[in-house]
Amino acid sequence: MRSDRLVAILLMLQRREQVTAAEVAAELEVSERTARRDLDALAQSGIPVYSIQGRAGGWRLLGGGRTDLSGLTASETRALFLVAGPASTATPAVRSALRKLVRALPEPFRDEAEAAATSLILDPRNWGSTRVAQPPRFLDDLQDAVIRGVQVRLGYVNSEGVESERIVHPLGIVAKGPSWYLVAFTETGRRTFRIDRVSSVRPTDDPVVLPGAVDLSESWREIADDLDRRRTSPVEIHATCAPEGFDHLRIAVGDDLETTGVLADGRISVVIRGPSEYGLAGLLSGLVEWLDITEPAGVRDHLADIGAALTRRYGVPDS
Numbered sequence: 001m002r003s004d005r006l007v008a009i010l011l012m013l014q015r016r017e018q019v020t021a022a023e024v025a026a027e028l029e030v031s032e033r034t035a036r037r038d039l040d041a042l043a044q045s046g047i048p049v050y051s052i053q054g055r056a057g058g059w060r061l062l063g064g065g066r067t068d069l070s071g072l073t074a075s076e077t078r079a080l081f082l083v084a085g086p087a088s089t090a091t092p093a094v095r096s097a098l099r100k101l102v103r104a105l106p107e108p109f110r111d112e113a114e115a116a117a118t119s120l121i122l123d124p125r126n127w128g129s130t131r132v133a134q135p136p137r138f139l140d141d142l143q144d145a146v147i148r149g150v151q152v153r154l155g156y157v158n159s160e161g162v163e164s165e166r167i168v169h170p171l172g173i174v175a176k177g178p179s180w181y182l183v184a185f186t187e188t189g190r191r192t193f194r195i196d197r198v199s200s201v202r203p204t205d206d207p208v209v210l211p212g213a214v215d216l217s218e219s220w221r222e223i224a225d226d227l228d229r230r231r232t233s234p235v236e237i238h239a240t241c242a243p244e245g246f247d248h249l250r251i252a253v254g255d256d257l258e259t260t261g262v263l264a265d266g267r268i269s270v271v272i273r274g275p276s277e278y279g280l281a282g283l284l285s286g287l288v289e290w291l292d293i294t295e296p297a298g299v300r301d302h303l304a305d306i307g308a309a310l311t312r313r314y315g316v317p318d319s
Helices: 004-015 019-027 034-046 074-082 093-103 109-117 139-149 218-233 241-255 277-287 296-312
Strands: 051-052 058-062 120-123 150-157 165-174 179-186 189-194 198-208 235-241 256-263 268-274 291-295
Touching: 004 019, 004 034, 004 058, 019 034, 019 058, 019 189, 034 051, 051 120, 139 150, 139 165, 139 198, 150 179, 165 189, 179 218, 189 218, 235 241, 235 277, 241 256, 241 268, 241 277, 241 291, 268 277, 277 291, 291 296
Parallel strands: 120 165
Antiparallel strands: 051 058, 150 165, 150 198, 165 179, 179 189, 235 268, 235 291, 256 268
């Protein structure tokens, strides 16, 4: 790893013009003895590094040494330091060396490189799919906005096919199984957008404004935990069922059916569990002849909507 340290020291000299062995040691997390040895090694290798003795002394590059010897463009630097971020598959030693190197980059690369290192998360947990998908169309544009810290006018198509446009303040990007998500803040709070549903991206010149010191990793953990809770905490329907329809209900619902008692008129009290109100309404819509749902009200509303839609499509036309 010594070559990484030497490059980091060289870039520090380019940025600061003068450094001490103590500053190098603190920046690269090595001993002062190692720092002095590395500075000497730079000088012996032909790099124009020289030392100044005395209280205000240190190490300098001859002539200011302002050439960017890394040879990296800004976009190449950002791509390099994605390897140092939490989505990296590199070894801990490589990530550590890159994080040290990024602190020594000359302006204007350093801020964007640091942003690139924390702009992306890979979440290995799956939500029901192991399919590997190609990166979505606007992934690069959105990541560039995250790194530059600018607001975006985002076109988006929701799960019902309705398209809208809004200003978002991007926080970061998460790859979750085969899907990619943008975590951003809007005027209504934190939102998560599936990037394959993004229809347009127009970066603005306005800087992102976030509600305090928010962190992408922490924000995604909260989002994922909330979704997991909703997936594992199904909706409960309380209903009564006529005896002649109970076998049909049991076949339709299976293990998600629980019997809680029998009423005086012979109707059976039941609890039915499922992933969503709308999904359960669709499942039970063919059993309304025998089933009376008491709660939640949302399921009753969905059943009424389903009934109206069926009537519109299949009802007998007026003569």
